[in-house]
Structure formats: C-alpha cells, structure tokens
Amino acid sequence: MGEGNGSDRAVVAGIREAILTGEFVPNQRLVEADLSERFAASRARVRAALLELTNEGLVERVQNRGARVRAVRLEEAIEISEVRMVLEGLCAAKAATRITEAESEELERIGENMREAVASGDVLGYSRLNERLHRRVREISGQHTAATVLERLRAQNVRHQFRLAMHPGRPTVSLPEHLAIIDAIRAHDAEAAEAAARAHLRSVIRTLPEAARRPAEPA
Amino acid sequence: MGEGNGSDRAVVAGIREAILTGEFVPNQRLVEADLSERFAASRARVRAALLELTNEGLVERVQNRGARVRAVRLEEAIEISEVRMVLEGLCAAKAATRITEAESEELERIGENMREAVASGDVLGYSRLNERLHRRVREISGQHTAATVLERLRAQNVRHQFRLAMHPGRPTVSLPEHLAIIDAIRAHDAEAAEAAARAHLRSVIRTLPEAARRPAEPA
DNA sequence: ACCGACGAAATTGGTGACAATCTCGGTGGT
DNA sequence: ACCACCGAGATTGTCACCAATTTCGTCGGT
Structure with a gap:
C-alpha cells in the first residue's frame, strides 16, 4: 500500500507501540510538543504521524483541540x-x-x-x-x-x-x-x-x- | 470516525473528487505547487491532504519523488x-x-x-x-x-x-x-x-x- | 553515434516563527 | 453562593523560507 515518509515511520511506530502496549491509555491527550520531544522528531513529523494514526483508527482528533487516544466502546x-x-x-x-x-x-x-x-x-x-x-x-x-x-x-x-x-x-x-x-x-x-x-x-x-x-x- | 482538520477537508474532497471522476488519471503526478494553486490553498494544506488520501489508498507517495494517483491493477x-x-x-x-x-x-x-x-x-x-x-x-x-x-x-x-x-x-x-x-x-x-x-x-x-x-x- | 559525468531547474522535505484558538483560574457583580 | 466575563498560559494551525533531493538536458570523451 501507499507508504508515507520513511522517517515518519519511526514516530508512527513509536506512538502506535505506546498505544498498543497500554502505556498511552484511552482518552489520554497526545500533545504534539511532548511527543516531539519524546521521539526526538520535529513537530511536523509528529503531526503527520498523528494524521496517519487517526486514519488507522487509533487516534481521535478534534479541530484546535488536539489528539487523544481513541477509546473503543x-x-x-x-x-x-x-x-x-x-x-x-x-x-x-x-x-x-x-x-x-x-x-x-x-x-x-x-x-x-x-x-x-x-x-x-x-x-x-x-x-x-x-x-x-x-x-x-x-x-x-x-x-x-x-x-x-x-x-x-x-x-x-x-x-x-x-x-x-x-x-x-x-x-x-x-x-x-x-x-x-x-x-x-x-x-x-x-x-x-x-x-x-x-x-x-x-x-x-x-x-x-x-x-x-x-x-x-x-x- | 476520526475527522481531520476542517479546512483541509475542502482540499481533500477536491482532489478525491478529481480522482473519482477520472479527471486525474492513474499514475498522474500530483505536484504540490499545482494543486496549491488550483485549490487556492497553501502547500502545507495540500501536503496534509495528500497524506490523508495516501492513507485512503487513492494516492501513492514515494520519498522525495512526490505523489501520484494510485493505479489499482x-x-x-x-x-x-x-x-x-x-x-x-x-x-x-x-x-x-x-x-x-x-x-x-x-x-x-x-x-x-x-x-x-x-x-x-x-x-x-x-x-x-x-x-x-x-x-x-x-x-x-x-x-x-x-x-x-x-x-x-x-x-x-x-x-x-x-x-x-x-x-x-x-x-x-x-x-x-x-x-x-x-x-x-x-x-x-x-x-x-x-x-x-x-x-x-x-x-x-x-x-x-x-x-x-x-x-x-x-x- | 553512444555513454557517462555534470549542472541547472523543478520539486519535495524540514524548520522556525507567528497567528488563531482553546483551557482554566480568577474577578467582579448580583 | 452563583454566574457571566475575561485574561494569561498552553496548544494547535498556518505560513514563508531554505535545504536536500531528484530530474533532465547538455557536454565532453571515446
């Protein structure tokens, strides 16, 4: 399937891993600046990563309110x-x-x-x-x-x-x-x-x- | 499901529409600058839109080589x-x-x-x-x-x-x-x-x- | 005539700063 | 005591600019 940026993958994988292992719990806020520091990536990359994870259904985004881990009922x-x-x-x-x-x-x-x-x-x-x-x-x-x-x-x-x-x-x-x-x-x-x-x-x-x-x- | 940015939606919808109606044919290159002009949006928005469409499987991206309409064999x-x-x-x-x-x-x-x-x-x-x-x-x-x-x-x-x-x-x-x-x-x-x-x-x-x-x- | 090296133009990738928006605690009025 | 308002801080959204990479035409050598 369509691959995004190669460098992005690391950030996407890191956040996904954190969500899947339960480190990031449902409804936890995902602040771009924090993630940027944690994964040593630019904010733009974190942003792109969150976009991708949103499409995967792991993350929820709201306009001007940021991203959070999606809680599946x-x-x-x-x-x-x-x-x-x-x-x-x-x-x-x-x-x-x-x-x-x-x-x-x-x-x-x-x-x-x-x-x-x-x-x-x-x-x-x-x-x-x-x-x-x-x-x-x-x-x-x-x-x-x-x-x-x-x-x-x-x-x-x-x-x-x-x-x-x-x-x-x-x-x-x-x-x-x-x-x-x-x-x-x-x-x-x-x-x-x-x-x-x-x-x-x-x-x-x-x-x-x-x-x-x-x-x-x-x- | 997760919604992206509200303003982006117009650009995403526009490109999607063009692909779905066949105006943009498979393997056609999608140059960010061109799309930026056509949809009167900044390049950053076009970029985000292409990211989203990539995740939807309509667009293919290659590192440093840009995006093109995905051809489904x-x-x-x-x-x-x-x-x-x-x-x-x-x-x-x-x-x-x-x-x-x-x-x-x-x-x-x-x-x-x-x-x-x-x-x-x-x-x-x-x-x-x-x-x-x-x-x-x-x-x-x-x-x-x-x-x-x-x-x-x-x-x-x-x-x-x-x-x-x-x-x-x-x-x-x-x-x-x-x-x-x-x-x-x-x-x-x-x-x-x-x-x-x-x-x-x-x-x-x-x-x-x-x-x-x-x-x-x-x- | 063919082939590889080279360089200019086109295009994408990345960064930092700035603007817009939301959150939250406090303030004053009733 | 309660509520509307508001301002500071935090966070996201946007943009313009520059660096990195690819592409493609051109040139020189054989």
Whole structure:
C-alpha cells in the first residue's frame, strides 16, 4: 500500500507501540510538543504521524483541540469483531486452497504448542500463539487487502482483545475452535475453514460483553 | 470516525473528487505547487491532504519523488472485490434483521427504478441506482465499521467499477442479482440476503477480467 | 553515434516563527 | 453562593523560507 515518509515511520511506530502496549491509555491527550520531544522528531513529523494514526483508527482528533487516544466502546468492539468475522473467514477459506506442505506443518506445530500452553496454564504464551496463528493464516491466504484491513481492526480492538484473553476459562473454550480452523485449512477444505473461522469469531463476540465487565489493565 | 482538520477537508474532497471522476488519471503526478494553486490553498494544506488520501489508498507517495494517483491493477481489484463480497454480505444480513417498513418500501422503489432503467437502456441511471442501493443497504445495516471500510474500498475500485458498468450486457446480468438482494432483505431473511449479496459480488469478480480488456474512459 | 559525468531547474522535505484558538483560574457583580 | 466575563498560559494551525533531493538536458570523451 501507499507508504508515507520513511522517517515518519519511526514516530508512527513509536506512538502506535505506546498505544498498543497500554502505556498511552484511552482518552489520554497526545500533545504534539511532548511527543516531539519524546521521539526526538520535529513537530511536523509528529503531526503527520498523528494524521496517519487517526486514519488507522487509533487516534481521535478534534479541530484546535488536539489528539487523544481513541477509546473503543464495547458496542463498537462488537461491530469490529463482526467485520473481523467475515474477513477472517475469507482468509481462512483462501488459505485452505493455497497452503503448502511446509506451511501446513507450521500450523500443526502452532496447534500443538497451543494445546501445551493451555494444558500448562500459560495464558500469555497462548495469547502469543493465538496472535501468531491468526497472522500466519492471513499471510498464507495471500489476501493483501483483507490482511491490511484486519491488522488495522485488530489494533483498534487490542484493549478488548486483552481483556478477553484474561477472561477465566477462555483458553479452554477457544482452543478447540482454533484447532478446528487449523484442521480445516490443512485439509484444504475452504468451506469448513470459513465456517470454523466464523464460529470462532462468533464465540469471541459472545464473550466480549462478559469480559468487558471485569476491569483488567495491561502492564 | 476520526475527522481531520476542517479546512483541509475542502482540499481533500477536491482532489478525491478529481480522482473519482477520472479527471486525474492513474499514475498522474500530483505536484504540490499545482494543486496549491488550483485549490487556492497553501502547500502545507495540500501536503496534509495528500497524506490523508495516501492513507485512503487513492494516492501513492514515494520519498522525495512526490505523489501520484494510485493505479489499482486487476489482480488487486479482484482482491478488493473479494473483501467487498464478504462485507456486503455482512451488511445485507444485518440489514435484513433491522430494516423498517419505510426503508423496505424505499428498497422496493429502487428495485422498480432499476427494472425501468434496464428496460429503457439507461446505463448511467442504472449505475446511479446501483450505487444508491449499495449505499442504502450499508446504512440500513447500521454497521458503521463495515460501511467505512466498504466506502474506502469502493473508492479505490472506482475505475474498474466504471468499466464494469460499461460492459455490454452487464445490467441484464446484475439486475436479477440486485433484485434478489432486495427481496431477501425485505423478507427479513438474513441468510438469504448474505447469500444474494455474495452471489452478486461473485458475479462482479467473474466479469472484472473481461471488462478490464476493453478500454473505456470516463468523461 | 553512444555513454557517462555534470549542472541547472523543478520539486519535495524540514524548520522556525507567528497567528488563531482553546483551557482554566480568577474577578467582579448580583 | 452563583454566574457571566475575561485574561494569561498552553496548544494547535498556518505560513514563508531554505535545504536536500531528484530530474533532465547538455557536454565532453571515446
């Protein structure tokens, strides 16, 4: 896709990282001068970076009032997840038709590691595998457009995603869903892969409201 | 969603309009000084506008080499249409569950007008109704996130969309598809609505390569 | 005639200063 | 005690200018 300025990328990446790790919390003001100092960049660059992050949906800007970290409400998180549902379904289906032998073995390994992580109660490890699985499916699908949109939406939902991962008993529910996706893709069954991916996201959407009720903040 | 600067909007809208109407053709260079004069705006504003349009996927920028209108290749147009397929499916399904009586009658009228346009060979009128139908379905669905993504993708594909509309015999093929979408939504049948929307987009994707072979330029 | 080096013109990138606007605490009147 | 007003400080928006880079025509050498 269209790349902005090369030097800008560092600032964009830095601010995005800070938002995604939770260092910058929702509704926190993002003052251009402060960011300029922190990232050792000119104000113009910070400005451009905020513009870009606004388009990505991570930042909200108001005329003459500056930028703040966008707070995604539960209702919106559900909408985003509904879009993810159909897009991940598309990617899973395409991945099923394109997957190579090497990639198939990689997915198998991810599945095995997930099983182990859940068995040993390694929530963080499972969360990482989760993200890796979804990313690999996107990549294998070869759907560049869908992948770009999905990454963007995933970033917007990171906070809700985190709460979900911390929801008690969640891994036990999602593990079989993930394994079903892996199996269908490895079997080159596009229809089943799409159905499995959708079922998984449907389960996420169902759980989102519960998870939102318990406050849980990242480090 | 996040709004940029209010004053910038005019320049952004102006450039976008020029690209969408085909006045600015793909790969045409967008020189900041020229745009600055044309839209009576400072270069800084033009610069910000180009940044935003880059994020929208309408413009491509290269470091120190300026901006040009992004050319969407056929392969990419197909990918975009595949994403549209699942998203329009989602919107159609949601619209089926939410549509009101008044909206139902509006869709019926649009369907009637489409029939008449095709019968009288009014290609342009049919094209406008086509766009209106898709937009109304998005609105009725209440899926703000999906609608935003769809509008963006539709803008990127405008050139291919135009070629498609000019493809001989195309309206005769797409009319029943559109009517099927309308009927399913009006019948509150979410599953059928999604299937109809997908079938329609699948038909678009099938025709895209043929339409791309015949050159056809907008006014 | 071909090819690479060179330099002028065009274009973009960056910076600093200034203007416009908003926020927030205080002040005076009722 | 309450409220409208207002002014200082903070923050964003805008602009003009200069530096850096690319582009392209020209020139000299082979």
